[in-house]
Amino acid sequence: MNKNSSERTLSIIKPDAVERELETKIKKIFLDNKLNIVDSKKIQISKEEAEEFYKTHQTKPFYEKLCSYLSSGPIIAIILDGENAIQKNRDLMGATDPKKAKDGTIRKLYGISIDKNSVHGSDSLENAKAEIAFFFN
Ligand code: CDP
Ligand code: MG
Numbered sequence: 001m002n003k004n005s006s007e008r009t010l011s012i013i014k015p016d017a018v019e020r021e022l023e024t025k026i027k028k029i030f031l032d033n034k035l036n037i038v039d040s041k042k043i044q045i046s047k048e049e050a051e052e053f054y055k056t057h058q059t060k061p062f063y064e065k066l067c068s069y070l071s072s073g074p075i076i077a078i079i080l081d082g083e084n085a086i087q088k089n090r091d092l093m094g095a096t097d098p099k100k101a102k103d104g105t106i107r108k109l110y111g112i113s114i115d116k117n118s119v120h121g122s123d124s125l126e127n128a129k130a131e132i133a134f135f136f137n
Contacts, residue, residue, distance in 0.1 A: 008038065008079055009086040010131040012120035015073035018042070022110055023076055026119065029092055029106060030080055038079040039136055047071045053134055056127075062115070069115055077135040086128055089121040 013026055027037060045053070050067040057063050080089055094105025098117055101108035111117040122128035 005083055006081060007083075007085045007125065007128070008081045008132060009089050009122045009128045010120070010135065011078040011080055011089055012070075013076040013078070014070065014116070014118055014120060015075060016112055016116035017110055017118040018074050018076055020110070022118065026106055026110070027078070030078075030089070033088060033092055035080040035082040035085055035088060035092075038081045040076060040078045041135070042074050042076050043135075044074045045071050053131070065115060079132055079136060086122055086125065090123065093119050093121050 011030070013023055017023075017026060027040075030037060047067055050070040051058075051063075054063065054066055054070070057066060060066075082088065092106055094101030094107040094111075096107075096117060097114045098107040098111025099114075101111065106119050107117050122131050
């Protein structure tokens with residue numbers, strides 16, 4: 001096992017999951033899969049901050065709703081660290097649409113709908129760095 005292949009990613013427990021008190025259950029899935037929790041904080045962001053966070057989706061039809069949603073209640077931002085953490089977290093999350101997510105994934109277990117899908121995860125090394133800096137600076 002090469003230590004250098006350890007990387008960091010950002011997870012967010014979204015408002016629907018915070019509201020249903022799923023923090024401990026979701027964090028257990030990370031820990032059980034060798035993703036260490038480096039830092040974690042519960043916060044509520046403004047609509048403007050959500051727009052900044054999701055700016056890569058600016059042109060998408062769901063952008064407005066997405067930003068309203070992410071700022072609608074408390075969220076938990078988490079830095080995960082581990083071997084292949086970015087892809088591993090994406091695999092643990094499952095498909096964007098909970099209906100299409102594989103059994104055992106977080107979104108299959110807890111997601112309500114494509115917008116209320118319980119978790120966010122960075123999708124690349126570049127985005128992971130930027131997203132961690134966004135919440136933990
Ligand atoms: O979160 P993920 O990377 O799986 O999906 P995305 O394509 O980066 O979209 C970001 C978020 O926008 C999703 O997690 C959904 O909450 C939301 N979304 C939506 O509300 N409607 C869609 N048709 C697609 C995405
Ligand atoms: Mg994404």
